[in-house]
Structure formats: C-alpha cells, structure tokens
Amino acid sequence: MxxxxxxxxxxxxxxxxxxxxxxxxxxxxxxxxxxxxxxxxxxxxxxxxxxxxxxxxxxxxxxxxxxxDKATHExxxxxxxxxxxxxxxxxxxxxxxxxxxxxxxxxxxxxxxxxxxxxxxxxxxxxxxxxxxxxxxxxxxxxGSPELQQRYLPKLTSGEWTGTMCLTEPHCGTDLGLLRTKAEPQDDGSYRISGSKIFISAGEHDLAANIVHLVLARLPDAPAGSKGISLFVVPKFLPKDDGSLGERNPVFCTGLEHKMGIHGNATAQITLEGAKGWLVGQPHKGLAAMFVMMNAARLGVGNQSLGLTEVAYQNAVAYAKDRIQMRALSGPKAPDQPADPIIVHPDVRKMLLTARAFAEGGRAMAIYTALQLDTELASSDDAERQAAADEVALLTPIIKAFITDNAWLATSHCMQVFGGHGYIAEWGMEQYVRDARINMIYEGTNTIQSLDLLGRKVLADGGKKLKAFGKKVAQFVEDEGVSEEMQEFINPLADLGDKVTKLTTEIGMKAMRNPDEVGAAAVDYLRVAGHLVFAYFWARMAKVALEKQGSGDPFYTAKLHTARFYFAKLLPETAGLIRSCRAGLEPLMAMDEALF
Amino acid sequence: MxxxxxxxxxxxxxxxxxxxxxxxxxxxxxxxxxxxxxxxxxxxxxxxxxxxxxxxxxxxxxxxxxxxDKATHExxxxxxxxxxxxxxxxxxxxxxxxxxxxxxxxxxxxxxxxxxxxxxxxxxxxxxxxxxxxxxxxxxxxxGSPELQQRYLPKLTSGEWTGTMCLTEPHCGTDLGLLRTKAEPQDDGSYRISGSKIFISAGEHDLAANIVHLVLARLPDAPAGSKGISLFVVPKFLPKDDGSLGERNPVFCTGLEHKMGIHGNATAQITLEGAKGWLVGQPHKGLAAMFVMMNAARLGVGNQSLGLTEVAYQNAVAYAKDRIQMRALSGPKAPDQPADPIIVHPDVRKMLLTARAFAEGGRAMAIYTALQLDTELASSDDAERQAAADEVALLTPIIKAFITDNAWLATSHCMQVFGGHGYIAEWGMEQYVRDARINMIYEGTNTIQSLDLLGRKVLADGGKKLKAFGKKVAQFVEDEGVSEEMQEFINPLADLGDKVTKLTTEIGMKAMRNPDEVGAAAVDYLRVAGHLVFAYFWARMAKVALEKQGSGDPFYTAKLHTARFYFAKLLPETAGLIRSCRAGLEPLMAMDEALF
Missing domain, CATH: 1.10.540.10 (Acyl-CoA dehydrogenase/oxidase, N-terminal domain)
Incomplete structure (x- = not known):
C-alpha cells in the first residue's frame, strides 16, 4: 500500500x-x-x-x-x-x-x-x-595487505561476496577496549580466532556465496584496553588460490536477535570457534583500521535515516491529500465533499513540512559531505584534501546524529498524520518509525556522536575545523547580506553562527575546569550545530530558489516556502537547546547515584 | 528480565x-x-x-x-x-x-x-x-435509563462483563460526524443496528462472559453530521431478565489489526449485522453522552503513558547502574572495575532524569486532577463543583497530550540508555516505546487535544478557566516569592506564567482575523501550557522537599534535585516553542497543496 x-x-x-x-x-x-x-x-x-x-x-x-537453521547455522x-x-x-x-x-x-x-x-x-x-x-x-x-586485497576486493567489488563488521560483544559495545575475542598466531601466518560477537548486521544470510567478516580481536601479547585490539579478516568459506570457495571456516551464526525493526536484516550472534583469520593492518592498531569502516558507516546511517524521512514524507503527503476529515477552522475548503482533505489543517501541514524540511536539508548536507569526501579521496592538492578531510570529520557526527534524530521525529510525525491507521502495520508507516529507531543507536550512539563532535572535532583542535566551516558561513552571510530578499534567511543564520561561536567558547572554558562539562553539553550542542549547518544550506537553497523562481517552475516556489518554514518553525528549537546547554553539568550530577 | x-x-x-x-x-x-x-x-x-x-x-x-477464530468470531x-x-x-x-x-x-x-x-x-x-x-x-x-442501568451496571461493576466504545469507522475517526452505522427502531423499543466499526480496543476477548458495546449510530431521521449521532448499548449476548445470558447478538469481530504495539489487546474490527441495541440518553445526542466516556478515556490515556514512563525509568536506572562501559571524562569513578557504570556519564543521567521528571511531574498533575474530579463528582457545594469541573476540563487535554508526548520522549530515552540492547525485544524496552506510541493517537490525537485546549477550553470562554488556574499559580508565586531558597523555582514559574498570558492574548487576537491561527498555534501552545502546569507542581514539590529535607530522608533530597533538573534542563524548551508558536500560520499555509 x-x-x-x-x-x-x-x-x-x-x-x-x-x-x-x-x-x-x-x-x-x-x-x-x-x-x-x-x-x-x-x-x-x-x-x-x-x-x-x-x-x-x-x-x-x-x-x-x-x-x-540452528543445525546448519545457515x-x-x-x-x-x-x-x-x-x-x-x-x-x-x-x-x-x-x-x-x-x-x-x-x-x-x-x-x-x-x-x-x-x-x-x-x-x-x-x-x-x-x-x-x-x-x-x-x-x-x-x-589490507596487497595479497588480502587481491583475494577479497574483486569479490566484494562485484558483490559476489558480502562483508560484515564484527565489533560488539555482549559486555561491550561503545567501549571496545573491553573486548575479549582472541587471536592466536599460527605458523602459516594466519590466526586462530575464538570468541563471541553480537549485533552483527547482515551477519549471516543466503544472498551471497561467501561472507567476509572483519573481526576485532586481541593478540596474546596485546596491551589491555583499546590499544590492544587488532583487525582480522575472517571469511565464512576459506577462499582457494583460484578464488573458488574452500572449506567452511568455524565462524557460525548461533542466534538471531528479535528486534524492534529492520526485521529483514539478520542481526546475528556470531561464534568464532578457532576460525582462521588474517591480520588487516598493524597489530594492536585495529581500532584505527576499523574506524575507516566506522566513519563510512556513520555517514551511511545518516543516509538510512534520510531515506526513511523521504519515504515517510511522501506517504504522509499522499494520505493527507486523500483523507477527508473535519472542516478547516476557517471554513470549508472542499465544499463539494463531506469534509476537507486533512492537508488543510495547519498542524497536519506542520508535520508534513517538518519531514520535508528535514529530508531536503539532510539531502543537501549529505550530498555536500559526499562531494567533500570525493575531494578528500581524489584531489591532487594536499591542502585541499586536508581541508576536505577536516570538513568530513566535522560533519560526520552531525550527519549521523542530527539526521537520525530528525528522522525519528519526522517518521513519527508522518505516522501521526495517518491517525489510528498510522499504528497499523498494513499502512507501512509504523515500520518506518521502528526501522528509524536503530539509526540513533548503532555505529556509535548519538551521545557518542555528540562527544565526538564537541570533544574531538571541535574542542580538541581549538575549534579549527569549526572555524573553517564558520568561515564559509560568514562568507555567505557577507556575500548575501546586501540582498534585501535574503534578509529573512541571512539574519537568523548570522545570529545562530554568532551564538554557536559564543557557546563553543563557553563550554570550552567550563571544560577546562571539569571535562564532564563536555558530556553535559554535547547532545544539545550537536543539535544546535546541526541547525547551523541546516540553516546554512537552507539559506543557500533559498538563494537559488529566489534566483530561479521567475522561471515558472513551481519547484522553486516550493523550495522557498520550505526554507521559510524551516526558519520560522524549526530553527527556533535552538533557543531552548542553548539555554539547556548553558545550564551545564551541575543539575545532572548533583544527585547521588544511590538516589536514582 | x-x-x-x-x-x-x-x-x-x-x-x-x-x-x-x-x-x-x-x-x-x-x-x-x-x-x-x-x-x-x-x-x-x-x-x-x-x-x-x-x-x-x-x-x-x-x-x-x-x-x-474466524469461524466463531471468538x-x-x-x-x-x-x-x-x-x-x-x-x-x-x-x-x-x-x-x-x-x-x-x-x-x-x-x-x-x-x-x-x-x-x-x-x-x-x-x-x-x-x-x-x-x-x-x-x-x-x-x-443510561434506570432500566439499562439496572441491567448492565452491576455486571460492569463486578467485572463479570466488560465494555467497549465503538466509535471509529474506516472512513472516520476524528470526524465522527461522517459515521454511517445505522440504527432502526423496532416495535419493542429496541433498535436494529448495522454497520462496520474499526479500532475497537478490547473489542472481543475471552476474559469475560459478556461484552457490552457502546455504539454510535444514526437513526433513520437523523440530521447529517455530528448532530445526528445517537449512542446505543449493544451486548454481545442479550441479557435475560434474571441477568443470565441469552442469545448471541450479531455483533461480530471480523478482524484483528496488526499493530505497532499493545499486541496483548485485541483491536477489533466489529461488524454489526442487525444487532439488537438500546438507546442510551437522548436521540441525536450520542456525541455528548459519548464524551463522558471520552473525557474519562483521555485522562486514562495520559495515565497509560505515565505508567510507561515510570516503568521505563526504573529499568533504565537499573541498567545504568549495572552496565559498565567507558570511563567518566573526569577520570575513573569505579577504578576497581574495568570501566565505570554508565550512570557516571552526564548524558545518561540527563536521559534518566528526563524520564524521572516527566514521571513524577505527571504523577503530581494526574493525582491533582483526579482529586478535582472527585470534587466535581461529590462536593456538596455547587460553586466548588463547577470550579473543579472547569479545572478538570482545562487539564484533561494537557494530561492526555503532554504526558503522552513526554512518554514518547522518555521511553525512547530510557531505551537509548540500553544502547543496542534497547532495540532487542528481550530487554523489554522497545515494547514500552511501541506501546507508548498509540497513546498520542487514540481517544483524540494530540493535535485534537491541543485544539480542544486552545480553542474550546481557553479561547472560547475568554480565558476564564485558564485564569482560574493562573490565579492558583499567582497565589503560590505571591506566597513563596518571599522565600530566598524558593527563588530558583518561583522566578521561572512566574516568568512562564506571564509569557503564557501574553501568548494566549496574542493568539486570541490573531484568531479573530483568521481562525486557522488557532490550528497553527495549538500544538506548541499545549506544550507550553503543559510546562506551566509542570513548573507549578515542581515548584510546589520543591517547597515540600525544602521543608522536609532536614528530616534525613533522602527522598526529599532526590525530589529537590529532580526539581532543579526540571527547571534547568526541561523547562527551557518553552523558549523555542514560544518562538515557533509566534511565527504563526503563514509559514504553514503559504505553500499550495499541489506543491507538497
């Protein structure tokens, strides 16, 4: 349906x-x-x-x-x-x-x-x-070593084989330093890997002939904590030299989780019973190698939620135009029908426009970041590559957390447009909400993203990456500040830019006294930063739309209205967030743990 | 678990x-x-x-x-x-x-x-x-007539029989004026009722010997719209005069919905195939009679979400104390363990305290309202009864919408505390989120509640009910304003009270020009009003806690910390809401329907 x-x-x-x-x-x-x-x-x-x-x-x-199938582990x-x-x-x-x-x-x-x-x-x-x-x-x-690359990359590229990331264990998710899976070196240069992994997405399935697990484990001489973790490639079937499949490696799916959503994906418990694996990268440097996957995965998770926001929006619009119920408070809009289509009701429009503004703003931000990633990967200019890498690093936690939090709001709004029908599986809306929920959790919870943004990406380098982005914003404000019709977008953008600068400094000062201030501020801070990025892209989109609205293409009219909606109705959230952020650490820590 | x-x-x-x-x-x-x-x-x-x-x-x-069982409809x-x-x-x-x-x-x-x-x-x-x-x-x-009361109330009181509310039809939920179920008068004073109802909670089950459906339907001479709806009692089994069960009435469950949550409750499609029913109250006045149920049900729905908030909080606290993961940014708090319990992390505490403040604030508001309801039902003083009824009327949509929206936030936060485990059914947290979601929809969506509050309860009587509540707030501010230690609670409460008064007047003025302004403002307005009520009760609770904290009972210390958290971290949401509310109707209606 x-x-x-x-x-x-x-x-x-x-x-x-x-x-x-x-x-x-x-x-x-x-x-x-x-x-x-x-x-x-x-x-x-x-x-x-x-x-x-x-x-x-x-x-x-x-x-x-x-x-x-518990017998075959398939x-x-x-x-x-x-x-x-x-x-x-x-x-x-x-x-x-x-x-x-x-x-x-x-x-x-x-x-x-x-x-x-x-x-x-x-x-x-x-x-x-x-x-x-x-x-x-x-x-x-x-x-990977050239040999591993030659063995695995062609098959992953063609899609003949698929891959996974085996990180989490029952007692550790966020804190991978605690992990216990062991890798013992073998005489042939391979490793014998044993342990239990959980929450392995796409961990076992019948889509591809082989599954290439990338597994974090500890070598026997590994230091404790996160500096003693190595990365291994552990295929389900050991590839022969000619690329054909050899014997079954003892890396088994021993259970599937029953989850709130993404039911179509197998979230596997994976048991490694002395499975054969090969080291990827340097010993004890597995977390760094894993972060290559992780950063890509974080952008990917933001993209999952962007996709859900878009599809939920499309369906809610179709329903809102079709479903008739009540009259507009200002009088009938469809007098020939027994009631008006619900899209006449202001709050229904607010829910729809919220989803639309989140989808289109998210798309602009995500495609922009992808272009920066292409520059990071392929520019011939070192400085340009570094600048692009910095910007990707800054925007990655925002894309992951801001877009996924927005999608949770948006899919829930879109479901609400359907009234009781939204709660019924048949209409498909409640699935979007359930599926969207995981995106706030996996590949680093949104709290972890906020700590990554504020602690690592902003404060740790004295605000360098943030300032570089802020310069782009300031340049745009400067360039467009002279345009009368851009005032409605430029003024709040400039204002929020100033506030973010001030807020960042305030938190930085407090954090010098107590590092926990970062943890107290981070989630609100990320959301404010997300709005700054959104405001920047919405203002830029409004500029293009203003220039082209004379073309007669209603696309630009819609873009402009959505931009105005964003600035009028969504950006103001920052007022409350900044206040809550400024209230600092004390209200969170004052209560003794025992009193919870 | x-x-x-x-x-x-x-x-x-x-x-x-x-x-x-x-x-x-x-x-x-x-x-x-x-x-x-x-x-x-x-x-x-x-x-x-x-x-x-x-x-x-x-x-x-x-x-x-x-x-x-499709054959027996059981x-x-x-x-x-x-x-x-x-x-x-x-x-x-x-x-x-x-x-x-x-x-x-x-x-x-x-x-x-x-x-x-x-x-x-x-x-x-x-x-x-x-x-x-x-x-x-x-x-x-x-x-009900005395005869109907005598026949049904003892059985409903003992619980021997259960009841339902049969309102919704496939094409109408919010807009009951569109309903089509028909009731034809019979010679014996009963009615023959035919039609299709959906979303009937507890609509069919094996818990009780008989099910007493209260059904909205139209008489043959009924005027169109909501003024032509009558209420009927339609039992599953026709009771004999001695109270024993007679023949099966053709009111059948013909389907069960597959829903996001509340799976344990049967959400029934009910087909009435000329079922025998009796009129409750006056012809064509069914909506008014139904609203007796509906108002009780709205308080009941708020209470469902209060319950879910509490249980989600309790479980998240237990997990946060038990689960060890990462060190506090300010240095190890449990140095004898490989990591700190996650309750040391400020954002984990923020999520927990949000749920706690919502639960305890909601409980105070709900019990207060229940006491007003007792006064409305049982006071011997007419003026007191009326005043209590007015306050219940004012608070009902706030309890329904504010508490259920809060529970959606709170259960989601509590689930987030569990990280990936929160998404897994086994831990029970995702069920609270799924169950909580329906509460924002049924018994009048939260948008409908907001229109009821702003349109009917506040603006329609010139703000009389709101002013009466505002007087209580003002009196408390006046009484406690002299106390130095109450300043931190009294000042933001007084400030918000002023802002609500101003906002109400502003919207009232705009609504005179265009009634749709009410629909544009209502949802934000209800949330601001909810915070005013919460701020009032949290300030009152803080007062008691301040008076008794010398007793040595840590309960009062915890209450005081939670009050401070509420004012520091949750109340500031109103800043953004008021701005969004003030942005008015234009940003919602400017875009042509075809451009969505």
Whole structure:
C-alpha cells in the first residue's frame, strides 16, 4: 500500500544547481570525464532499481524476518531478498564507486550517496546487506595487505561476496577496549580466532556465496584496553588460490536477535570457534583500521535515516491529500465533499513540512559531505584534501546524529498524520518509525556522536575545523547580506553562527575546569550545530530558489516556502537547546547515584 | 528480565504531603470516612496485583498477541490474561470507585487513578480490557435509563462483563460526524443496528462472559453530521431478565489489526449485522453522552503513558547502574572495575532524569486532577463543583497530550540508555516505546487535544478557566516569592506564567482575523501550557522537599534535585516553542497543496 518515487528532481537540484557537483568532480583527476548527464542517468536507473525491485519487498521483509537453521547455522533472508540481490549484482551496482583496480567503476562517492539514499527509502533492512559489504571493502582497501586485497576486493567489488563488521560483544559495545575475542598466531601466518560477537548486521544470510567478516580481536601479547585490539579478516568459506570457495571456516551464526525493526536484516550472534583469520593492518592498531569502516558507516546511517524521512514524507503527503476529515477552522475548503482533505489543517501541514524540511536539508548536507569526501579521496592538492578531510570529520557526527534524530521525529510525525491507521502495520508507516529507531543507536550512539563532535572535532583542535566551516558561513552571510530578499534567511543564520561561536567558547572554558562539562553539553550542542549547518544550506537553497523562481517552475516556489518554514518553525528549537546547554553539568550530577 | 516496583512512596508523597488528599476527600460527603491508612493499604494491595500478576504477562502478551477464530468470531487473549482478569475480579478491583448503588465500593476516583497507573506500568495492553469497561460503566451511569442501568451496571461493576466504545469507522475517526452505522427502531423499543466499526480496543476477548458495546449510530431521521449521532448499548449476548445470558447478538469481530504495539489487546474490527441495541440518553445526542466516556478515556490515556514512563525509568536506572562501559571524562569513578557504570556519564543521567521528571511531574498533575474530579463528582457545594469541573476540563487535554508526548520522549530515552540492547525485544524496552506510541493517537490525537485546549477550553470562554488556574499559580508565586531558597523555582514559574498570558492574548487576537491561527498555534501552545502546569507542581514539590529535607530522608533530597533538573534542563524548551508558536500560520499555509 505505501508508495515511493525517487526524488530525482531534488537530487538534481542539490547536485547541479546548489553544489555544481559536475564542476567539483571534474576538477578531481579520477573523475575528469564525469558529466551531469552521466550522473542523472545513473541516478535514474538506481531509482528504478530501488523503487521497483527493493521497495515491494520492504513490508514483506518486515513481516517475515530472517530464519536461522540452528543445525546448519545457515540463515534465510526474507522471500525475494536473494533474488533482488542477484539483480543488484547483475546490474553492477556494488561496484559503482569501487576502485577500478579491483573491477570497480570508479564513479564518485557522491553517486553512491544518492543511490543509497534511494535504496534506504525503499528498504533499509535489505540495503544493509550491501551497505555493510561496502564498509568491509573500504577497510580492506585502506589497510589490507596487497595479497588480502587481491583475494577479497574483486569479490566484494562485484558483490559476489558480502562483508560484515564484527565489533560488539555482549559486555561491550561503545567501549571496545573491553573486548575479549582472541587471536592466536599460527605458523602459516594466519590466526586462530575464538570468541563471541553480537549485533552483527547482515551477519549471516543466503544472498551471497561467501561472507567476509572483519573481526576485532586481541593478540596474546596485546596491551589491555583499546590499544590492544587488532583487525582480522575472517571469511565464512576459506577462499582457494583460484578464488573458488574452500572449506567452511568455524565462524557460525548461533542466534538471531528479535528486534524492534529492520526485521529483514539478520542481526546475528556470531561464534568464532578457532576460525582462521588474517591480520588487516598493524597489530594492536585495529581500532584505527576499523574506524575507516566506522566513519563510512556513520555517514551511511545518516543516509538510512534520510531515506526513511523521504519515504515517510511522501506517504504522509499522499494520505493527507486523500483523507477527508473535519472542516478547516476557517471554513470549508472542499465544499463539494463531506469534509476537507486533512492537508488543510495547519498542524497536519506542520508535520508534513517538518519531514520535508528535514529530508531536503539532510539531502543537501549529505550530498555536500559526499562531494567533500570525493575531494578528500581524489584531489591532487594536499591542502585541499586536508581541508576536505577536516570538513568530513566535522560533519560526520552531525550527519549521523542530527539526521537520525530528525528522522525519528519526522517518521513519527508522518505516522501521526495517518491517525489510528498510522499504528497499523498494513499502512507501512509504523515500520518506518521502528526501522528509524536503530539509526540513533548503532555505529556509535548519538551521545557518542555528540562527544565526538564537541570533544574531538571541535574542542580538541581549538575549534579549527569549526572555524573553517564558520568561515564559509560568514562568507555567505557577507556575500548575501546586501540582498534585501535574503534578509529573512541571512539574519537568523548570522545570529545562530554568532551564538554557536559564543557557546563553543563557553563550554570550552567550563571544560577546562571539569571535562564532564563536555558530556553535559554535547547532545544539545550537536543539535544546535546541526541547525547551523541546516540553516546554512537552507539559506543557500533559498538563494537559488529566489534566483530561479521567475522561471515558472513551481519547484522553486516550493523550495522557498520550505526554507521559510524551516526558519520560522524549526530553527527556533535552538533557543531552548542553548539555554539547556548553558545550564551545564551541575543539575545532572548533583544527585547521588544511590538516589536514582 | 524487566522489573517493576510500584512507586508507593512517591504516590504517598503526592497524596499526603503535596495535596493533602485525605483532607480534600474527607470534605466530600461520600468520602467522609476515608483516611490515609485506607488509601495506602489499597495502593499497596493494588501494587502487588500489578507487579506480581500483570507485569509477568507483559512481554509474553506482546510476543503472543491475540488470536481470532474466524469461524466463531471468538478471540483468545494471550496466555494468562484470562486468569489474571479472574483474579482482578475476585479481588474486587473493578468496583473500586464504582457507585455503591450497583455494588461498587464507592472509593474516590483518586484511588483508581493510582491503581491504574500501576496497572499501566505493569501491562498497558491488559489494563485496557478493564479500562474500556470503566468508560462504558461511566457512560451508562451518566446517561443510561434506570432500566439499562439496572441491567448492565452491576455486571460492569463486578467485572463479570466488560465494555467497549465503538466509535471509529474506516472512513472516520476524528470526524465522527461522517459515521454511517445505522440504527432502526423496532416495535419493542429496541433498535436494529448495522454497520462496520474499526479500532475497537478490547473489542472481543475471552476474559469475560459478556461484552457490552457502546455504539454510535444514526437513526433513520437523523440530521447529517455530528448532530445526528445517537449512542446505543449493544451486548454481545442479550441479557435475560434474571441477568443470565441469552442469545448471541450479531455483533461480530471480523478482524484483528496488526499493530505497532499493545499486541496483548485485541483491536477489533466489529461488524454489526442487525444487532439488537438500546438507546442510551437522548436521540441525536450520542456525541455528548459519548464524551463522558471520552473525557474519562483521555485522562486514562495520559495515565497509560505515565505508567510507561515510570516503568521505563526504573529499568533504565537499573541498567545504568549495572552496565559498565567507558570511563567518566573526569577520570575513573569505579577504578576497581574495568570501566565505570554508565550512570557516571552526564548524558545518561540527563536521559534518566528526563524520564524521572516527566514521571513524577505527571504523577503530581494526574493525582491533582483526579482529586478535582472527585470534587466535581461529590462536593456538596455547587460553586466548588463547577470550579473543579472547569479545572478538570482545562487539564484533561494537557494530561492526555503532554504526558503522552513526554512518554514518547522518555521511553525512547530510557531505551537509548540500553544502547543496542534497547532495540532487542528481550530487554523489554522497545515494547514500552511501541506501546507508548498509540497513546498520542487514540481517544483524540494530540493535535485534537491541543485544539480542544486552545480553542474550546481557553479561547472560547475568554480565558476564564485558564485564569482560574493562573490565579492558583499567582497565589503560590505571591506566597513563596518571599522565600530566598524558593527563588530558583518561583522566578521561572512566574516568568512562564506571564509569557503564557501574553501568548494566549496574542493568539486570541490573531484568531479573530483568521481562525486557522488557532490550528497553527495549538500544538506548541499545549506544550507550553503543559510546562506551566509542570513548573507549578515542581515548584510546589520543591517547597515540600525544602521543608522536609532536614528530616534525613533522602527522598526529599532526590525530589529537590529532580526539581532543579526540571527547571534547568526541561523547562527551557518553552523558549523555542514560544518562538515557533509566534511565527504563526503563514509559514504553514503559504505553500499550495499541489506543491507538497
């Protein structure tokens, strides 16, 4: 019953009209040949795959879930998932932004970003299978030995094999320093790995012939804590030299979790019973290597929530136009019908516009970050690469936490538009809410993201990364400050920029006295910073829309109205957040633990 | 795995130390004999029933759900539900606050409020079975003919039979004026009722021998719209004159919804195939009669969310004290362990304290309102009854919407405290989130509550009800303004009171120009009003705690810290809400419907 139309027009607006993706990408040597037409053609095909192949499996996948055969340790994904994955591989999608050295198409990360947004809208649970693979690909690509790369990357690139990240153990998630899985060196240069992992997304399934687990474990001589963790590649089937599959490695799925959502993805308990593995990167440096996956995964999680926000919005709009119920308080708007469509009611519009502003703002921010990532990966200029890397580092926790918190609000609003029908599985809305909820938790909870932003990305380098972004904001404010029609966007943006600067300094001062002040401020701070980034992109989008609204294309009118809505109704949240943030640590810590 | 301890100490604090329930109730003729000991004894027993009988069935009920036998139209509730209901009836709980004329114990509504909070904490889905019954009891008690009362009230009072509210139809929920179910008068004074109802909570089950449906339908001569709706009692089995069960009435469960939560409660599609029913109250005045049930139900829904907030809080605290992960940023707090318990982290405390402040604030507000309801029902003074009724009318939409929105935030925070484990069914936390979500929808969505508050309860009578409540706030501010140690609570309370007055006037002015301004402001307005009520009760609780903290009972220390947390970290939300509210209608309506 739900529906999904790939938002190609808005993606094209962001890519071509807002960010000149073609220009930015052409300046990067590997992408010198890219053009807007190619970009559009790829996205159009990707949109078809998402909406026609993946979307019809979303509700059935949720209902059916995954099934573990305890005897064989094999997992069956929901009906149709395997076939859809075969189409995905056949279509060459796994290789889209992979390295041509291993069979990849070498297209920009930016394209993958857009493809994944659509696949997440269509089916988050399914999309996690290739999504996790891509993380494994990136870790091996960055840290694997040439031999490991030669053995695994072509298969991950083609999609013939998939990958996972095996980090969490029952007693440790956030605090990986506590992990206990052991790796003993063997005479042949491999390692014998034993331990128990939990919460392994896409951890076991029937979509691909082999599963390449990337596993964190400790070597026998490892120092305690997070500096004694190493990364290993542990395949389900040991590959032979010719690339064919050899014997089964004892890395078994021993249980599947019953979860709130993403039922179509197998969240596996994985037991390693002396499984054979190979070291990736340096001994005891596994956390650093793992963070290559993790950073990509965090952007990926933000993208999951962007996808859910978009699809929830589309369905809520369709319902709000169709469902008739009550008259507008200002008098009938559809006098020929027994009641007005509920989109006439201001609060229904508020819920819809909230989701819309979050989706479009999130898309602009995410595509912008993907372009920076392409620059980080492919620019020939060292300083440009570093600047891009800094900006990606700054924006990653914001994308992860701000977009996922927004999606929790937005999917819940969109569900609310349906009234009682929103609570019923049949309509599909409650699944979006359930699926969205995990995105605030995994790949580092949103609290961890906020500590990463405020502690590591902002305060640790004396605000350098934040200032660099602030300069872009200030330049835009300076450039557009002269425009009368831009005042309504520029003034609140400039004001919030000043407030963030001030707030950052205040917290920095307090944190020198007590580092826990960072923890007290971080979550509110991230949300304020998220609004600063959103305000910047919404003001930039408003500028383009103002310039082009004379064209007669109503797209620009809608963009402008949504921008105005954002500044009028959503940005004001920052007023309360800043106050709460300023109240500091004391109200949180005053109460003795025993009194809770 | 989850746990629940009835919060008897906090209930007793609110009843006896904050509100002098004994004194207020003794002043009411029917409750002249009540005393604190009786109140406490009843709550203690009620707490045992909730925690020992209902709570163990909560997770299993969620997993199992209800089963419909399509051939017989009979529904089986989850295992153990029927036996628990038998114990409930045997214990005399259904009759607690019912009229002694029909076998009730005649105890105050306030006691029922506390009992239901605990039952909702323990098992919302189960508690809806007796909860709906009580609504049916109240509608018949207020509007039924003496004959109908004699026939049905004793059985509903004893709990031998249960009741339902059959309002919604597939095409109408909020807008009951559109409903189509028909009632044709019969020669014997009964009516033949035909139509389809959906979303009927507790609509069919095996807990009780008979189910008394209260059904909205149209008489043949009914005017269109909401002024042509009548209320009927339609029993599943037609009672004989001796009270025994006669023939099966053709009112059938023809389907059960698959829902996000409250799986243990049967949400029935009910088909009436010429079922026999009797008119309750006057023809075409069914909506008014139904609103007796509805108002009680709205308080009941707020109470469901209060219960969920409390139980989610308790479990999150237990986990936060037990789970060790990472060190405090300010240095190890449990140096003998490999990591600190997560309750040392400021944001974990913020999430816990948010839930705690919402639970304790909600409890104070809900018990206060229940005492007003007792006064409305039983005072011998007309003016006092009217004043109490006005206050109940004002507070009802706030309790329904503010407490349920808060519970959505709080249960989600408490789930977040568990990290990935929060997303797993086994731990019980995600069920609280799923169950809490319906409370924002049913018995009038929270948008409808906000329109009821701002449009009907505040603006329609020129702010009379609001001013009466404001007087109590102003009196408290005046009385306590001289106390130095109360400044930190009194100042923000007084400030918010002024802001609400101003905001109300502003909206009132705008609404004269365009009534849709009410719809644009209402949701933000209700949340601001909710904070005013909370700030009032938190300030009052702080006063008691300040007076008694010398006693050495750490309960008062905790209360004071929680009050300070509320004012420092939660109340500031109003700053953003007021700004958003003031932005008015234009940003919501400017965009043409076609552009969504």
């Amino acid at each position: 739900p529906q999904y139309t790939p938002p190609l027009r808005d993606m094209q607006f962001v890519l071509h009209e807002l960010l000149d993706a073609e220009g930015s990408l052409k300046a990067l040597p590997p992408h010198a040949e890219i053009d807007a037409q190619t970009i559009n053609a790829v996205l159009e095909e990707g949109g078809k795959f998402a909406s026609q192949v993946l979307f019809p499996l979303n509700q059935s996948g949720d209902r059916e879930g995954c099934t573990l 997992v069956q994904a929901p009906a149709g998932f395997k076939q859809a994955y075969a189409q995905y591989v056949e279509g060459g999608w796994p290789s889209l932004s992979c390295d041509p050295a291993y069979g990849g198409q070498g297209l920009p990360v930016t394209l993958n970003q857009c493809l994944y947004e659509m696949m997440n809208s269509a089916n988050q649970a399914w999309t996690m299978y290739p999504g996790l693979s891509h993380g494994a690909y990136e870790a091996l690509h960055a840290h | 989850p746990q629940y301890t009835p919060p008897l100490r906090d209930m007793q604090f609110v009843l006896h130390e904050l509100l002098d329930a004994e004194g207020s109730l003794k002043a009411l003729p029917p409750h002249a004999e009540i005393d604190a000991q009786t109140i406490n004894a009843v709550l203690e027993e009620g707490g045992k029933f909730a925690s020992q009988v209902l709570f163990p069935l909560n997770q299993s009920g969620d997993r199992e759900g209800c089963t419909l 529904v089986q509730a989850p295992a153990g539900f029927k036996q628990a209901y038998a114990q409930y009836v045997e214990g005399g709980w259904p009759s607690l606050s019912c009229d002694p004329a029909y076998g009730g114990q005649g105890l105050p509504v306030t006691l029922n409020q506390c009992l239901y909070e605990m039952m909702n904490s323990a098992n919302q889905a189960w508690t809806m079975y007796p909860g709906l019954s009580h609504g049916a009891y109240e509608a018949l008690h207020a509007h």
